[in-house]
Amino acid sequence: MDITLANFQIKAIADLTEAMEQSNRDIILKSCTGSGKTIILTHFMDEYLKSNYKTVFIWLTPGKGNLEEQSKEKMDRYIHGSQTKLLSDIMTAGFEENDACFINWEKLTKKGNNALKDSERTNFIEHIRNALDNDLCFKIIVDESHQNDTIKADDIIELFHSDKIIRCSATPKNYKNAILIDIPEEDVISEGLIKKLLIINENFEQHISVDDQITYLLDKAITKQRELHSEYLNRNAEINPLIIVQIPNKSDALLDRVEEYFESKGITYENNLLAVWLSDKKQNLEDIEQPNTEPIAVIIKQAVATGWDCPRSQILVKLRDNMSEVFEIQTIGRIRRMPEAKHYESDLLDSCYLYTLDEKFTESVKQNLGKGALDAYKVFLKPEYRSLTLISEYKTDVPYPRDAKLSLKVIYKYFEKKYHITGDTAKNKTLLEAHGYSFAADIIDYTKSGSVNTLSKENIAGLNDISIHEPLNTHKHGKEYHHCVAEIGYKVNLDYNSTNTIMRKLFLNGLRCDFKILKIETKELYAFIINNERLLVEDVRDAMADEALQLTLAIPKTTEKPLGFPLEMIFTYDGTAKSQVEFSKNVYKGYLSSAENRSLPEKLFERYCENSNKIQWFYKNGDRGIEYFSIVYTDNFGKQKSFYPDYIIGTTDGKIWIIETKGGFTKTGDSEDIDKYTAKEFRVLKSYTEKYKLLGGIVRQDKQSGELCICTETYSEDIKSDSWKLLSDVL
Template sequence: MVNGIMDFEFQDNCVEFLIDKTLDPASKQVITVKAPTGAGKTVMLIKYVDEYLKNTSGNTAFVWLCPGKGDLEQQSMDKMSELTPQRDTRNLLYSMLMGFEGGSVTFINWELVTKKGNTALKDGEKANLFETIAAAHRDGIQFVVIIDEEHLNNTKKADDIIRAFAAKNIIRVSATAQKVAHHEYYEIPEDEVINAGLITRAIYVNEGVDEKKQITNDYEYLLELADEKRKEIQAGYDAIKTKIRPLVLIQFPMGQPETIAGVEAKLESMGYTYDNGMVSIWMSDIKRNIDDLTGNDGSPAFLLMKQAISTGWDCPRAKILVKLREGGSEDFQIQTIGRIRRMPEKKHYGLNTLDYCYIYTLDSHYKMGLMSSMDKAYQVRRLFVRDEAKDFVLTKELRNLDFDGLGERETLEKVYEYFKKKYSLGSDMRINRENLEACGYNFDHEIDSKILQGIFRTTEELASGVGKNNVTIKTAVNTHSHGIYLLHSVDEIKKVTGLQSQKVKNILRRMFSKGKKTKYKFVALENSDFYAFIINNVKQLKIDFKGCTAQMGGRQMSFVLEPKQAEFSIPEMEIYKYSEVKKRQLMRLNAYLEYTNEFITDKTRSMPERLFERYCETRPDRIEWVYKNGDTGQQYLSIVYLDGFLKQWLFYPDYIVKTNDGQVWLIETKGGEVAGHSKNIDIQVENKFIAFKQYAEKYKLNFGFVRDINEDLFINNTEYHEDMSHDSWRPLSDLL
């Protein structure tokens, strides 16, 4: 026990694991701990640091990195000062002034070291952070880095800072951590935290939502249900004579001013206002009534918030979460539930009303927050280019910003013709509607939503939908309040087409909305029905608009566009992802020194990429070197291609191959065939092929698309055919 804090077996087991691993020189550097919200991870880490320093020589400095949201680093430092007052706790500025010293624990807000313009990283009179770290290393100080809420701030800049500490061990802690091969891993089962009484026994999603009732306003309906449940919980606390006031969290994913204003007006009509102290708001730009918020008997009954305080904020009286939709189809982020799972008195009461937490949301997808790409099943390594490839130069193409694709009328005509052909549409609107409905288009007058309803014991159950019960609810269209849903749907189509939002909206109106102009009209929907049609069918509309962009045929840029040009050379240094393999082998023909088979595993390369790189390695008689191009970024080789709307996109060929006789081959790999079915998922493949061919002819280079059948590779550099039985697909060894 540390200073009167209650011990739990699962916490002690975790502390013991951390001690064992950080004292064992044979253990892996990174230790990942998955700890459910409410497990007391801050207390566990404090116990671990205290125990470690008691049993070591004292030349270790701890660095405790916290997300910047919610002042978590100050909360954690205060907690450690309270529980272990004998320890040297400090902030970053103090350590930069005094140096990182043995036995010290430095709490750092990520934003101090990862945002631009922070004084911590500026050169000046004081030594900057990297110099201070280097000085500590010269003094024989070892570092152990603790990364709290490790799923946040997983960026390259953050990684550079972590690497600078050259820590003996890095301890990553999160409720959403993933097990990976190159980390030590420890998981605290959620059931053990539930059984200890620290978090609620279950999560109740959408209790009382009635699928037979038509909803006229999403947030008003959810707020009424939440307030009814809040009053029931309050009555439960009053009955057992405990002074706890349950808190309702109202989460706005985007914080749209009109949605916030609508919620404030609804709460006021229910008798809850800022002025009477019943409502608080905590947004990045406004905070009100937050001083009396986190105590069990705090005054506010409702807190308006964004995602900003979804981590690193502790208010155990929060029992209900209302998550609003501002765009119609957001995902529910599971980690947000942690804010309502804690038991306010660290015990269960034996009453479901008090021992559950409650979510009200019309979201249909529930996602676990995962570790970022930096920490999945691979690591990264810096490689340096071989001398033979250093002077290699090609011309890369960039978008010509003076050209912006087809005009609105030409685009409308293309979309119209695409729908007309695909769905057999004509001048009879009744038949058009029947044909579209037969192909899955929804013409309901209301907005349809499939939502989750039920009781889930753990967040894992909720994320996986174990025993889930989906119900369909119908919301009456309100063209004012659902205007933002419509905009969101239009933006979804914009993302896959590159068209301006207004252009997308105008095209949709011409084809599906009632109006004076009848040309290009498939159905003439009233305004509210048009809203429902677009919102309900956004998924299929995206597929169709994207399909339309692939309808290009033999036209590309030669008749209309000269792309911008710039010089490309192979980057002198590259950071490649890799994962562990049983037998490490050098890939001698790669353009980078020390490139091994660790870089071509199923975690880092697609099947055709792996097959191609291995094929190249078997051809030293033919190939001098092979370079894996990047997928995006100005430093890589890019080629401009046009889609069906003549919008410009950049295409990055997968490989550059230099042969022993001085030829240059550009290779793009695509999914091949299995059992006669294509694995290629790129609908722009023909447009890319044509642009690729024109580029190769222009610069007198060899090119080819490479695909696989039964792990044999075939190449095509004549005319594109998806069916690989066509004569245009030849064995790769015939050409390269």
């Protein structure tokens, strides 16, 4: 099964590969539920085993639920020809090079838990000794590491004498001297794998007096379940959204009341609409994680089995008795996955919902999820803005893979621009050599020689450089070549195969290609790539980000259609914010100054709109989805991207402006804009506004004066240039 890795997954694999080369023993992979941790780790192991000899991976999983078998099965499915083993396989065959072994450690630590008998335990330790005697080197992955921080678990890890331990968790503990690889949740959301937002207690009355929390909360949940279900049906998606009802651990009385409530609504165990998963009571759990099975609700207690994946779960009702229980991020994780690993571009379906009267629980959810968990209610578009439309552009529905042919052309053009290469490959060799590229036949490593009395950078830089030459051996250096090609690809989100093809076409003799930089033989190519890895990474990365190298492409067809503002939307805000003023100039009734998610530039701009006598109304655009306004452009890879400008505003003289806000400039004039594509977006915005006779610009804050500035004609990274005007002079 070929799987296309998301950009953040490719980056995580690259970060893991890099961390393996550092001296630190512990590596922590922090990733939220739903980020495809198993996909990341299995691909990482595969890449690592291809690039390193004498290695065995040990993947330790916790507890019940056969997680080790699930993980092994996933690796077998994702990675063709992988060499995977379970504990039983190790007991018969021992460890071999390139093994990926999946072991549930409770089978090693728990007495009487169909664990190893003493004789078998000795046998297991023998297998480890034999492997170490044969110079095999163990690398350890600890899955759900927060669950097994115990002395027994530590003893097992020690048996393997491993120099590298990767610990994975959504909520990792702090380890001293560990390298932390943190996958940003925003990246997982933007790839569509998890829901955009967790909405807490939607449309609750401001002052609730309830006779019965169960009836109040479950009524809300069932109404929401029906609303979601009918929207899925509208979209021909066969998904039956699931309500998870979490009751406190020691509360059998509450269980009876929840069951009675459901029965009064015709939702029972007998008609398969209700499921339960408690240690002493399990019903209707068969296939519950399938997208369209019957149960619409499942009752659980505090901890649900680790690794339980049920992407159709979308609503959590958290009931409480007098005790407040500890918040577990895992619980929220259960309702955050997208059922088909993609967004539906609908705020309703792309959110998950929590209903609870447990204030402590909502506080800890907000602390843990920050801006991913917000208060919400519905707002409606004011009548006078209902007839306004703009032409919105959408990408064609054809998935458009990264284009290796185009990437090859862009890299060639970059070399042409930077090194002035031509069609003369012999001359190109001289040009590249003059710019520091090495054409040595041997593999060269550099070290220093001499003596220093203090370890300062200057002293070390002053030492003699010594180069160590090692004759190239394609068998021996094959793994290193693989590693270097993969590294070059990771930096620009290309997979190993595409990168390898590009390198061979650009540099290898005998392969026909209109864009040849060099013609060197296979052995020389190995040495060239290995010795110049750092330079190649830099050049390939710069080629992809270079605005000047946007090749004029036949843009794949875009769809254009008139679009008005959504008539209603779920308005999310921060109920704890000091200021809760209503912005009267917003096109929606009830739009508050505490609107979230908003970046600082967006907050400043909204306040500016509200207080400016030149601005009549403003609309905050969404950042993805067909219900929002977008403009399409193509990146250097030939991949279509949708650009959603932040604001549409109307002025008192009847003009319409489209505004994008970006990070500011510091007091010294340095840019705080982290978006590499700003220059591209400016060009796209300008050509769109010219085409439709509108106005537009990019707004950023100048920290030195505290003023908002706008750029409307030509884009510049220098706030002091004439491109930037004070916003108050323009709007």
